[in-house]
Amino acid sequence: MNATTIFRTCPSTGLKVHSSAEKLIKAHAVAAVVFLAVGGLFGLLVALTRWPTIHLLPADWFYLVLTGHGLDVLLVWIIFFEMAVLYFASAVLLNCRLATPLAAWIGFWMMLIGAAMTNVAVLQGDSSVMFTSYVPMKAAPHFYLGLLLFAVGALIGCFVFFGTLVIAKEEKTYEGSIPLVTFGALTAAIIAVFTIASGAIILLPTFLWSVGLISNIDTLTYKTVWWAMGHSSQQINVSAHVAIWYLIAAMLLGARTISEKVSRMAFLMYILFLQLASAHHLLVEPGISSEWKIFNTSYAMYLAVLGSMVHGMTIPGSIENAQRQRGFNNGLFQWLRKAPWGNPAFAGMFISLILFGFLGGISGVVMGTEQLNLIMHNTLYVPGHFHGTVVAGTTLAFMAVTYLLVPLIFRREIMFKKLAQIQPYLFGLGVAGISVFMMGAGTLGVSRRHWDITFADAIMGFDYPATAYLMLAANGISAVLASLGGIIYVFVVVSSVFFGRKIGANEKVMDIPAPAAVSHYGSATKISIPGTAVLVAVFFISFVLYYFVNWKYLSDVWPLR
Amino acid sequence: MAITPPTERIWWNLPIAKVELAWIIIAFVWGLIMFFMMVYWHGAGEQNLSNEAYRITPEQFAAKTNAMVEQYTVRDESGYAVVHPPAGSDVYLIARLWQWWPIIEMEKGQSYRVHLSSMDWQHGFSLQPINVNLSVHPGYEMVVTMTPDATGEFGIVCNEFCGIGHHLMVGKIYVVE
Numbered sequence: 001m002n003a004t005t006i007f008r009t010c011p012s013t014g015l016k017v018h019s020s021a022e023k024l025i026k027a028h029a030v031a032a033v034v035f036l037a038v039g040g041l042f043g044l045l046v047a048l049t050r051w052p053t054i055h056l057l058p059a060d061w062f063y064l065v066l067t068g069h070g071l072d073v074l075l076v077w078i079i080f081f082e083m084a085v086l087y088f089a090s091a092v093l094l095n096c097r098l099a100t101p102l103a104a105w106i107g108f109w110m111m112l113i114g115a116a117m118t119n120v121a122v123l124q125g126d127s128s129v130m131f132t133s134y135v136p137m138k139a140a141p142h143f144y145l146g147l148l149l150f151a152v153g154a155l156i157g158c159f160v161f162f163g164t165l166v167i168a169k170e171e172k173t174y175e176g177s178i179p180l181v182t183f184g185a186l187t188a189a190i191i192a193v194f195t196i197a198s199g200a201i202i203l204l205p206t207f208l209w210s211v212g213l214i215s216n217i218d219t220l221t222y223k224t225v226w227w228a229m230g231h232s233s234q235q236i237n238v239s240a241h242v243a244i245w246y247l248i249a250a251m252l253l254g255a256r257t258i259s260e261k262v263s264r265m266a267f268l269m270y271i272l273f274l275q276l277a278s279a280h281h282l283l284v285e286p287g288i289s290s291e292w293k294i295f296n297t298s299y300a301m302y303l304a305v306l307g308s309m310v311h312g313m314t315i316p317g318s319i320e321n322a323q324r325q326r327g328f329n330n331g332l333f334q335w336l337r338k339a340p341w342g343n344p345a346f347a348g349m350f351i352s353l354i355l356f357g358f359l360g361g362i363s364g365v366v367m368g369t370e371q372l373n374l375i376m377h378n379t380l381y382v383p384g385h386f387h388g389t390v391v392a393g394t395t396l397a398f399m400a401v402t403y404l405l406v407p408l409i410f411r412r413e414i415m416f417k418k419l420a421q422i423q424p425y426l427f428g429l430g431v432a433g434i435s436v437f438m439m440g441a442g443t444l445g446v447s448r449r450h451w452d453i454t455f456a457d458a459i460m461g462f463d464y465p466a467t468a469y470l471m472l473a474a475n476g477i478s479a480v481l482a483s484l485g486g487i488i489y490v491f492v493v494v495s496s497v498f499f500g501r502k503i504g505a506n507e508k509v510m511d512i513p514a515p516a517a518v519s520h521y522g523s524a525t526k527i528s529i530p531g532t533a534v535l536v537a538v539f540f541i542s543f544v545l546y547y548f549v550n551w552k553y554l555s556d557v558w559p560l561r
Numbered sequence: 562m563a564i565t566p567p568t569e570r571i572w573w574n575l576p577i578a579k580v581e582l583a584w585i586i587i588a589f590v591w592g593l594i595m596f597f598m599m600v601y602w603h604g605a606g607e608q609n610l611s612n613e614a615y616r617i618t619p620e621q622f623a624a625k626t627n628a629m630v631e632q633y634t635v636r637d638e639s640g641y642a643v644v645h646p647p648a649g650s651d652v653y654l655i656a657r658l659w660q661w662w663p664i665i666e667m668e669k670g671q672s673y674r675v676h677l678s679s680m681d682w683q684h685g686f687s688l689q690p691i692n693v694n695l696s697v698h699p700g701y702e703m704v705v706t707m708t709p710d711a712t713g714e715f716g717i718v719c720n721e722f723c724g725i726g727h728h729l730m731v732g733k734i735y736v737v738e
Binding site for chain 1: 567573607609611
């Protein structure tokens, strides 16, 4: 082991923390929060412009800000935070030094410079091409160059993570198999490599095209390969935030997954099948066969969805099991009522899980059904869906884990505890509203990425129903609530990191509860989680009903062949 | 715990809890049902995409559209030709920055082979208030057979972002008896 490697021992967890890893986690987390603040502000401006009575921005600014919103929160905030998660799940959880901190820093700076470059390109006004930047609409060359730099930087980070796993194994810093959370992070990193490679494969020629070295890029090829990045990168998020759900449940409640085998198989399903989701964006494109669409859009018979549904039971199930062993054994739901709802890490995690499943998950499967996509493609239903997954799911989970990272890694006490307590509820409520009302407007046919649904300046107009206007107003109000939640998060985290009380080197900030007993040989089959079974049943019934309601909607539209 | 290595080193041999196994089976079967629902709808349902598409240049597509417009224009409306092609015929609709051209008049209950292509960037054909949404690419000609089942005036909103005039790009389809 390198003689200059410096470790400290965490008084709360007993884990050895490598100082280089710690610095990198901090840097990535800070960069993430900065871009969340910028991108979140852009998002509020988008929602206030969609709100018909306010209609805040002029058209050119609306499209500019919408481009920036997508890039900064969907890509930059999430990937920066994921890098922090990767370093945490490898170096910290495995008691190990981080592989090649220098390479990790190079990756960090490439990501930062790349993100800044793309933001500059967007703000200069000639790159309002949306996050998807569909050719032949052209952005400035540094728009693509910035994205490429960012992607390569993230790729370096993934390999530092893999390297760290190898070192940990080599230096025997842990016994047996890697922890489940690290396994989840590994899933995320493997998908990230696929994703980033796809991004580079399509963005490099697009960059060359933007500077005039390539004459033409086929639109359908672009879309297919771009979405191998664009959608698969959302599967990095899913893997990462599911890993964080497990992490928070373990650290706060001592929850232990009911079966390591089942949970790991569920992650494996992600690696094997989630990448097929590029197809979700190609269901109403010309020249693609139905066989291809059906196989790919369903992740090969919904095997990746199966993975998510399994996590949807094992995580609340492990919490219920841990709580019941702690004595909260009355009735179906005492375990849930007596959960630490006043702790923003737990509240954020559980709200994230519920909203991800009910809003993001169900709508995603419905919209990804070949024929049902006909009545949803590119309507506001699409952003409604992914605000349920990426914002209510991923972003809220990342926010929740921040309340643990600040005391454990930044070693500062969380300030404004009362504000922090209400933050996940406020943000969760706001995002749930954004998701539901955008899906509602989309069901009424309102287009996404659209400045003015009144068509006031168009030669021919179209009148959307009054309910659509109501939906957009409700979406605006929800966005204000979510923004308040976002502002509180940034405010609490930034003040705590800079001005929070410093936590002493030997001071414990939390007691990690003893792990709940499960899955000793012979006992696993006796697990009793009736409350979770009821929750899962409610979820399943909602899923089935909503799925067939949409087939009913489809059967009412004009016959198409 | 999830943050520490599994306590049982041979964790892959441990039995699966009944409740978990039951859920895995239910979820798996539900996945199969959803998968075969798509296949089933191709036979039993009335709303499916044809997959009929061709490579074409914008010039070729414009020429076909113009031929249709010359032959079947019935009137003019705010500078747009309104065409009324015979039932069952091929109908061409151009998407370009920022209009849908021309206006098409169809007869209720009749089928039309609607050809869609773009002259420039990508566009989105969003038929309202029916809410049928299709992608329109330059260089590709998609053919969809539509059978309008109600009379009235229908809007075609562009729902693929296509630059600063995106929100101005609205077209029209009339369905008459």
